Amino acid sequence: MSDQLIIFDTTLRDGEQSPGASMTREEKLRIARQLERMKVDVIEAGFAASSNGDFEAVKAIAAAVRDSTICSLARANDRDISRAAEALAGAQRARIHTFIATSELHMEKKLRMTREQVLEQATLAVRFGRNLCGDIEFSPEDGYRSDIDFLARVCEAVIKEGAGTINIPDTVGYAIPELYGDFIRRLREKVPNSDKAIWSVHCHNDLGMAVANSLAGVKLGGARQIECTINGLGERAGNCSLEEVVMAVKTRRDYFGLDVGIETSQIVPASKLVSQTTGFVVQPNKAVVGANAFAHASGIHQDGVLKARDTYEIMRAEDVGWAANKIVLGKLSGRNAFKQRLQELGIELDSEAEVNAAFQRFKDLADRKNEIFDEDIIALVMDESVIA
Ligand code: KIV
Ligand code: ZN
16 A cells, blocks of 8 residues: 555635635635645636636646645536536646535535446446546545445446545534544445555544544545545535644654655645635634644743743744744743743843843733733833833
8 A cells, every 4th residue: 555645635625615615716726726735636726617806726736736646626527527628628637526425424415326336337437437537536525424345336437437545524523533544444444445446534623533543544434535624624614634634644653654745834825815715814822823733821831842842842833834933922931931931032131130020020921911021021121111
């Protein structure tokens, strides 16, 4: 089995399904270029058949991006698949991602189709797509809530028709890490030709476990593609967030043993771009890309980090695109952090007694003010009356 983990970004498709996150063609193009800079393997650029606007966006991205595979979603019917192929015609590398639901609930209530009809439609769709595009991905929608034996029959059939990637969505974020990982493993074991395809995970975050479920799908299930979005953007509570899975696999390479081709220094710029474009603010304590992800506020932590960053940092802020980590001065800060900031500001006090007096004034101020800025420190050292 390959040691390479494929990162499939669906910010521009599933991410855009987030209410209020719709993007113009130009905005999508800008984000696609950033994803390419970040060396994302596959960019799902949209759902070409869903609207003329989406068709044009997929087409523009297919023409502009050279280094990532460009993908369009398509329902499992000839019209959608033809439209996707048309939009992708200018791509250096194109993929069509076709899907149909396989859970009893979706088949009966939504599609009003029998198992045999769904099996046939999936097979025909992949056969049709394969004649238009060499790279076909198939997703059984609501796959995780599907009967595993029926699902295995569908997967076997579409692999026979030439689907190169089989993606198992946890469409409604119902999975639990161990159970999802085990489901993928058992499913692969039930599909006789499973080694002819790359297995992929696609997890939603309704119970806050999209990242954990995706990682379990990889570690326990043997999946080698993760579908994710920048900042975890997506329908309802969102999708698995790219920055978190990528940094988990990189930081814990000792556990996962996998390589990821992502240029991680482009993660924070991508996060900011998606946030500015959609207006979706990133929560300050969000892992990796939140403003506080590399900020230290307590005196003990600040002292530790100033002596050796590894004491309280498992990743480097610079490695994911922040300029540096942050020592936030406030009432919990210690003398060491205060002295360090004086030094950074080029302030030299004549004696330790002066440092101690300034530190005391700083502590008094910090009791009254949430965060102390550099301007406060300069004022406090230069002219005590300014801040009194
Ligand atoms: O969540 C889902 O099931 C999807 C599929 C269309 C892949 O987004
Ligand atoms: Zn989805």
